[in-house]
Amino acid sequence: MASDVDTAPLVGRADLLKSVRSALLDDVAQGHTAAVFLTGESGVGKTRLLREAGAQLRDAGALVLTGSCLDIGDASPLHPLLQALRRFDAELSSSHTRTSSAVRALLQMFADETAGPDGAGALLERVSRGLHLIAEGRPLVLVLDDLQWVDRSTRQLLLYLLAGLGDLQLSVLAAIRAESLQGAHPLRRVLTELRRLRSVRVLDLAPLDRGATEQLAAAVVGRPLAAESADQVWQRSGGNPFVIEELARDLRDGRAGLSETLREIFLARVDALPQHAHAVVHAVAAGVEPVEHWLLAQVVRLPEQELIDAIRATVAHRLLVSADDGYRLRHRLVAEVLADELLPAERSALHRRYAEALTSVEAELHQARLAHHWRLAGEPARALPATVAAAREAERLHGYAEAHRHWSVALQLADAPTVGARTVDRADLLGHAAEAAHHCGEHARALALLEELAGAGGMSTCALHIRRARYLAAAGRSALAEAEYRRALEADDCTPRERATAAAYLAELLLHLGRYADAGRRAREALELTAVVDGATSEVVLASAALGFSEAYLEDPDAGLAVVRRALEIAEQAGRPDDVACAYLHLAELLTGPLNILEEGVVVARRGAERVAELGLGRTYETRLLAIATNGLFRVGQWAEAEKVVAAALRHRPSGADAVELLLARCRLSVGYGDIEAADRDLDAVATVLAGGGARHVIPLLTLRAGLAMWQGRHDLARQAVQRGLTESRSDDVAILAALVWHGLRAEAEAHAGRTVPVDRTAVRRLRDVADRVARKSEKAARPVRDVVDGFLALCAAEVSRLDENEPELWARSVAEWDRRNHPYPAAYSRLRQAEALLARRSRVATAGKLLREAYRTAQGLGAVPMTSEIRTLASRARVTLEEREPSRGRDTAVDPAGDDELATLTAREREVLAAVAEGLTNREIGQRLFISERTIGVHVSHIFDKLQVRTRVQASAIYLRTGRG
CATH class of the missing domain: 1.10.10.10 (Winged helix-like DNA-binding domain superfamily/Winged helix DNA-binding domain)
Structure with a gap:
């Protein structure tokens, strides 16, 4: 059957098409990513532009995969990608056996995917590998329509791939209905963040102007329009291409007068259909597009030839579009017009036929689609099992947001009078719905469902308190979470295992709240409880970590270290991979964090990474441990080794927070080396991943942006990054906040020294206030934490002095602070500034020369090119020789x-x-x-x-x- 083809020309979009091709293909370097998001009102031509752009990109040698997002009520995880792969597979000829094999292997992977230890991250990595095989070295373009309905799993996949984590030359072209992005729509925040990136463009598709409107209308009619008709088309269409075409066809077909509304256009068109065609268009409107031919045949129940004739009529009247994978309404506006044209009983009958047809075939069953039709057919008892199956299917693919919606619908269906109480365990549904809501970040909903579960008597009192505490802690309501853990410990029905679990989690919570003594007491209680419980290794590891950090913060680091080491021994003896990995992670964090024993911490992190790799946890725990090792190596000045470690970790293609940690670590190296392009690329990748959420990494990201901007001489950009960090993040981590403040004050000092931009005195006052606040907060921190903060505060004080007198004594104090901690990079920077201050005063020139030579040796050894260059510039100006020569011992001893x-x-x-x-x-x-x-x-x-x-x-x-x- 012939497909409906757009005969009207694409008017007024030539420059836009050129921009899209350039952004997605011509300007994208090998191995890089790019995205163009088209926004606009319904009918403005987004879908047509996607089709034209996709064809041009395909002609240029790109592999183009095209899919559409479904209305969120019927979505399944990664639906548009699955649809795109199935379409592509259907288009492949028999000569493309290798590509077809790769496509089908990826589709089979979706069917076989089960929740594993690496969770959703492993799924993303396997999808990217599958796409890499399909692309076969060609640029890959994902073209997605109706992105406003994108499911969370697809959104995460897009961010993962656009961040460059999938090792693909990937571009994304997507259309978004502008009027759908209202209120708290999750895509609004994502687009706001992505707009900041150079590799992403958000193009607002405006209606056509009057000239283009007349050109399009004339092309449809086949002749220039009379002035009166042209004016009517312009006034009634407002430049909307879809409306222009429909009004122009009325003119072409000789209809008396132009319709006032689209509703009149489409109702007149439907009324003109033959009877059977009338039934076809209503059936497709009730279906989930695309509606396959076999399915439509079972729903309308016509003889084959009559069905084909009816479909031809709907295509001829431009109501349906025919494609290889089924039938669609020409535009979603048609569905809106037809929504009220059927009686409720007629709509229910159509949905019942769809559900019966889907149930009767021996094929892969789309449970979400089946549940949708049974529910709208008014059959809750039959919709319920399909909805539960759809929820489990979503969980299997780690789509917890979609699973939460399905479980919620299942609860509504279970309340229907026609569903017998004995056919469903409502408490079980509540428990699943609450856990899915918790996993997808819907904390308030998770707590509400848990309250309902408590009322239904579906859990013991103690288990209920523990679960409620977990949800409250995840929601940031720490005081209430603490109270719940205490209630669990006091509950009469609390088993020894549950009591140990509650005490261990409470200890961890108290530690995060900074109540180190209380955390230590609860941790000891948990360890005592685990002594009489078999198989409580997880609780031992968690409690030991809390106790270890507590002791370290309370000035008894040796005792704390001994506890965590013992936990690692216990975990190894038990042999459970997750417990072993957690124990290594806690030990490495303790050594490189509050204890600041960096060299040993790096050794433990690398040894732990090797061990957890043996246990099959490479993508998660190994990458986290290697990130700790990388940051430790950077701080002690072993940059070359840090570069090796981070490269090895990124070969696992991590996702989410694990990827962010590694990208930030690699970016620190690039900033230090002066590799501006690599640093920029990593920062954009981090920003892409964080567009989906990740507030705790905002300050490190913006701190690095500021540092990079200063080496580029862009002190205004550095200032903006720091001010954004102070405004957008509410982090309580005094160490990372102190680093941000130092970068802010350094930016103002550099601006003052270079006279590039005026000093912002308001920003200086704000930064000094934050520095004072950090100093007060750090007074209660552990000694190692105070040491790090004191180092940054010393830098802050010295940078402030650069705005006035530039006091060498303050820089000398900073040198001493960083030397004492064996952090060579900030120590070398401080020596450079101390020498600069001495030379400005024309005093102690010999001391200044010695400082410059020491800083130069360190910078050279690290490979810190920007700092080396600045040292050379200052030394040249001051006529200081940086290369020390051995004294001559005679003519023959050269x-x-x-x-x-x-x-x-x-x-x-x-x-x-x-x-x-x-x-x-x-x-x-x-x-x-x-x-x-x-x-x-x-x-x-x-x-x-x-x-x-x-x-x-x-x-x-x-x-x-x-x-x-x-």
Whole structure:
């Protein structure tokens, strides 16, 4: 059957199409991602533009997958992607067996997916790998219509892929109905955040102007319009292309006068249909699109030839569109017009026929679709099992938001008078609905369902209190959560295992509230309770972590460390993978966090990563442990090793918070190295992931943005990032807040020194107020935490002095603070500023020279190119020699210029790269060997050339070979 094809030209959108192609294909570098979101009112031409753009991108060599989101009431997790894959598979010819095999393998993966230890993150990673196989090296474009109805799982997948975590050259082109983004629609926040990124464009599709309106109408009619008719079309359409075309067809077909409304247009068109065609269009309007031919045949119950003739009539009257996968209404406005044209009994009968037809076939059953039809057919008893099956199907694919909606519908259905109380366990439904709401962040709803469950007597009192406390804690209502844990401990029906669980979770909560002594007491109580409970390893690990951190904060770090080490031993003896992983994670966090024993913490984190990888928890716990190791290595100045570790962790393609931690860690290295493009790319990736939520990472993200902007000389951008951090985040972490404040004050000091932008005195006052608040809060923190905060506060005080006198003594204090903690990067920065202050006063020039040389050695050793450059500039201006030479011992004792000293300025990573260059490897080959990007290798090679003062790879290789390293 011929499909309905748009014969009207695409008017007034040529420049927009060119912009879309450029943004999604021409301007996207290999391995990068991009997105264009089209917004506009209904009928403005979004779907047509998607189709035209998709065709152009396909002609340009891209692999284009096209899907549509369903109305949220009927959505299943990842529905538009599944639809796109099925469409693509149907289009593949027999000559594309390899691609077809990859598509079907991915579809089978969805069918087989089960909840595993890595959860939703593993699903995202497997989907991205499947898409990578399907793309076969081509650019991949996902074209999605009606994104305002996107399910949460698809939204998370898009953010994961757009962040570059799927290792795909991916572009997304999506259309959004503007009038749907009202109130607290989740997509509004996502688009607000994504608009900030250079790789994302949000284009508002405006109605056509009068000239384009007349051009389109004339093309449909086949001749220029009379002035009166042109004026009527313009006034009644408002430039909406869909309405223009429909009004123009009325003119073309000789209808007397133009219809006043779309309703009149479509009702007149439906009334003109033959009787059977009338039934067809109403049946499709009641269905979930696309409506397959076999399904429509069972619903309208016509002989085949009569059905085909009826469908042809609806297509000819431009009410339906025919495609390989079924029939759709030409526009959703048609459904809105037809909504009130059937009697309630007629609508119910149509939905009943759909449900009966779907139940009768031996094929993959779309449970959400079946539940939808039984429910609208007025058959709650038959809708209930399908709804429960749809909820379980959503949970299997980790779509907890969709599962929560289905469980909620199931509860409504269970209350129907026709559903017998014995056919359903309402308490079971309540329990599932509450847990799904908890998992998808609907905390208030989870608590309300739990209250209803309590009233139904579906749980013991103690278990109810524990579960309520979990939900309250997740909602940030800590005081109420604490009260619930206490009630659980006092409940008469509390078993020893439940009592141990409640005490352990309460200890963890008290620790987060900063009540270290109380946390320690509860942790000891939990450990005593676990002594008489078999198999309570999880509670032992949790309580030990709380006790360990409590002791560390209360100035007894050795005792706390011993407890956590013992918990790791117990977890290893029990052998449960999650417990072993948690124990390693707590130990590494304790060492690198409050205890600030960085070297040992890094060793534990890396050893733990190896162990949990053996246990099959690579994507989650291994990546978290490697993120801890990376940050520790960065702080102690082992940047080259940190680069290796973070590259190894990112090979797991983590998602969510795990990915954010690693991307931020890699970005710190890039900012330090001066690799601006790599740092920008990682920051955009983090911002993309965080568009779906993640407030605790906002300050680290904006702190790095500020640091990068300052090395670029963009002090205004640095100021904006810091002010946004102070405004948008309410973090209580004094250490990360202190780092943000330092960057803010440094930006103002740099602006003052460079005279690039005026100093914002209001911002300075605000930053100093925040610094004072951080100082007061940190007084109650543990000694190691106070040490880190004191270091940043010393930097803050010294930066403030740069706005006036620039006091060397304040910088000397900062040097001492950071040297004492063995943090070479901020110590080198402080030496640079101390030397700058001394030279400005023309005093103690020898001391300033010594400080610059010490800072230079550190910066060179780290590979910190921007800092090295600034040191050189200051040294040159002050005529300070940075390279210390040994005193001459006579004419015959000169240093051999071909000795190892030529490589002394290179970092460990740069020496590895130089060795590979000397082998004749390309940047890509070196990147594959060292597990880092080709672009990062290019940055290292540039640094090597700069340090060795050469211009070619041959010259650099000659120096390497001359030293005897080759």
